[in-house]
Amino acid sequence: MAKNLVIVESPAKAKTIERFLGKDFTVKSSFGHVRDLSKKQLGVDVDKGFKPNYIISEDKKKVIAELKKLAKDAEMVWLATDEDREGEAISWHLFETLKLEKDRTKRIVFHEITKKAIDDAINNYRSIDLNLVDAQQARRVLDRLVGFELSPVLWRKVKPALSAGRVQSVAVRLIVEREDEVKNFKVTSYYRVTADFKIENNGKVSELKAELPSRFKTKEEAVEFLNTCIGAEFSVNAIEKKPAVKKPAPPFTTSTLQQEASRKLGYSVSKTMLVAQQLYESGKITYMRTDSVNLSDLALGMAKKEITDNFGEEYHQSRKYSTTTKGAQEAHEAIRPSYLNQHEISGTSDQKRMYSLIWKRTIASQMSNARMERTTVNIGISKTSKKFVAKGEVLIFDGFLKVYLESTDEADQQAKSGVLPPLKEGQKLPLVKMDATERFTQPPVRYNEASLVKKMEELGIGRPSTYAPTISTIQKREYVLKEDRPGTIRDFNLITLKDKEISHTVKNEKTGQVKGKLIPTDIGNIVNQFLIKHFVNIMDYNFTAKVEKEFDEIALGQKAWNKMIEAFYKPFHKRVETTIEKSEKFSGEKLLGQEPENGKNIFVKIGRFGPMVQMGDTESEEKPRFAGLKKGQTLENITLQDALDLFKFPRSVGNYEDEEMTVSIGRFGPYVKHKSKFYSLAKTDDPLTVDDARAIIIIEEKRKKDREKVIKKFDENQEVQVLKGRWGPYISIGKKNIKIPKGTEPEKLSLEDCLKIAEEADKKPTKARRAKKK
C-alpha cells in the first residue's frame, strides 16, 4: 500500500503525475466535483444562513468509496485539485466527504505537469483556503437561487419547462439584441470609385489599381465625378513608404481555440471540445479547458528549439503573454501540444487537423514579428482636387507568418494589396478605366456559436468548461436556433468610364446569406422581454462582473459569504414574489385582425405548447379555436392570411379504401391521416392544396417502405419483428426496440434468439434511459 495518496481532478492528469512521483505515491482522480446541492429541491436553507445541503452525486459514489478506502490506508493525503475557486472547493468537499484528518492532509497546487513543478508543489504544501471555498459556495448558492427561483416564474407566466439563469439568460439577451439591431438596420447605398492605370516601364506593361478615399452618396454625384475625369490627366503626386509590423496571436485558450476551429475548420464548439478532449486523453495536448495564455518554461524551451532548428534563429522571439480576460482564473496552461517536437500526430483526420492548428498557433506565438513595408501613392487629377490612392504592401520578413495567421470574423475583407510597380513622383498615369460601384452598408453580423463564446468571455460570463454546454442549453430550450438562409439577389449599379465614354450597367450579387448563425425564436424573444421587464439587474451585462467582485472580497476574507447572498436574495426574492402575484401572463399576444366570415378576432401568442394562433376571445362563451404555427412562421412575420390558413386544418381530402383522409399539421410538420395512421407529407407538398390523388401516393409510398423495412416476421408471435431502421437492423417487440448485438446476422435470427436478446437487454442497467428526454 502506497504511503501517499494524491487526488487530482482529471484521470488523465493522474496518470501522468503518477509517472513522476514514484511508487510511494498513488495518484487518483475525483472526476471533478464530488458533491453538489440536491438536484430536486432548492438545496439551500434560506432561513438558516443559506446553509447548503450537499449531496454526493450518484455517479460519484463509487469514486468516493474507493478514495475513502485509499485515504484510510495512506499516511498522507495530498489534495492536488486545480488552483482556482472551484478546485479549492473540490478539495474541501473531498476533505469533508472522505472524513480526512487535518494533520494527515495537505493541499498542494501546480500549474504545469513537470517533475520540478510537482516536486516544488510537494515542498510548498498548505492547508485548504476556506475563504476561497466560501467564495465558491457563494457562487454556487447564488446560481442556484437565481436559477431555481426564476425558472418557476417563467413556468407560470410564460410556458412550462423553461429555464433562466445568470449565464444562459444573458447569452440569449445578446442574441436577441443583435437580431434587433439587424432588423432595425437601414441599408443605405453609396458609390465607391476605383481606377485602373497603365504603367509602362522599359517596355514592360503592368497595372496599377487605385481607389478614391471618399465615397459618393448618390449616383448623380458619382456620375458627375466621372464626367469631370473625362479627358483629365492623372499623375503621381507623392509616394510614401512606411515600415509596419505584425505580431502573432497568443497561444490558445478554450475560447480562442473554439473561435479558430470554427473559422478555419468549421467545427461547432461542442465538436471542438470533443476532439480536444480526445487529444488531451491521449496525452497529445495540455488541458483543453483553460482561460490562460501562459506557456510553461518547459514549453518555451521546446518552442525555441523547434523554431531555431526548423526555421533559423532569426525566427525565434520569446514572448510571455498575459491574460486580459475578465475573471480569468488561470489554473492551467494555455492549450498547447505536450511535445512541440511532434509536428504531426497519428489519429482521426479531425484530431490531426486540430493538433496541427494547435501546434502552429503555439509555435507562431514564439516567433518573430512579420515585417513589411507599406507604400501609399497619391494620384492627382488635373481637373479636380480629389486624389486617388494606391496602396501596396511588401513583406520584408515573414516571421511567424511562415507557419500561422489568425483568421478574422469579418465577412468581406478588402483584397490584400500586393506589390506596387516601380513609380516616380510626377509620373503620368494613363487611365485604362474608372468604375463607380454601388455598395451597401452592412448590418451587424449575427453571432455564431464561437463568436458568442468570444462575447461571453469578454463580458466574463461563463467559464471554459461551460461555454459549450451553455450554447447547447439555449438551443435545447428553443430560445435560439442555429440557422442557414440562402440569401437573396440584389441589383447594384455600375458606372464605368472608359475611352472617354460613360456607360451604365446593372449587376447583381447575393446578399443576406446566413450560415450557422444564432437567431432568436419567439420563445427566446418573449422570455427575454419578460426577464428584462421584471429582473433587469440579473439581465444586466455587468451582473456577473459585479458579483465576481464580491466573490473576490469573500476570497480575501473581507466579507462573509452568506451576508453577501443575503443582501442579494432579500430584494430578489421579493421581486420574484411580486412578479408571481401581480404580473399578467406574458404571452406576447398580438391581434392580427378578424376572420372575414364570422368576424372573430385572430390572435397570435405563445401558448403552453409554443407559438400558436387563436380564433375568438378567451373570455367569450364559446371556446376559442387554436392552431400551432408552422415552421418558419414567427409571431412577428405571420400575416392574417397565414393565420387563417392554419385554421383550415384538419382538411378532408377525400376517401381511400372507404375511409376518410385528412391533412393536418402536427408537431413534426404536415401529414396525411388515414385509418388512424400518419403519413408525413414531402417537403415539396403544400398542405393547403394536396388532393386525394397525391395523398394516396403518399400513403402507398410509405406502405411500400414499411414492407421493405421488415427483415423477418414470426407467425407464431406477431409482436416480434426484425426491422431495418435508420441506425441499422433492430428487434421490435410490441413497443420496445432492441439493438442487435454486434456480429449477429439479422436474417438468421430465430424467434428464440430475439426473445433471448430482448431478455438480456432488459437485465442491463437503465442508464441509457436517462438521456431519452427531449
Added chain:
DNA sequence: CAGTGAGCGAGCTTCCGCTTGACTT
C-alpha cells in the same frame, strides 16, 4: 434515437461548474 402527430393547464419542468462515465469473459 429506432417514429413521433395533442391540447390550451393536475402536476413534471429549472441553475452553473468541475469532470468523464462503460455490460460480459
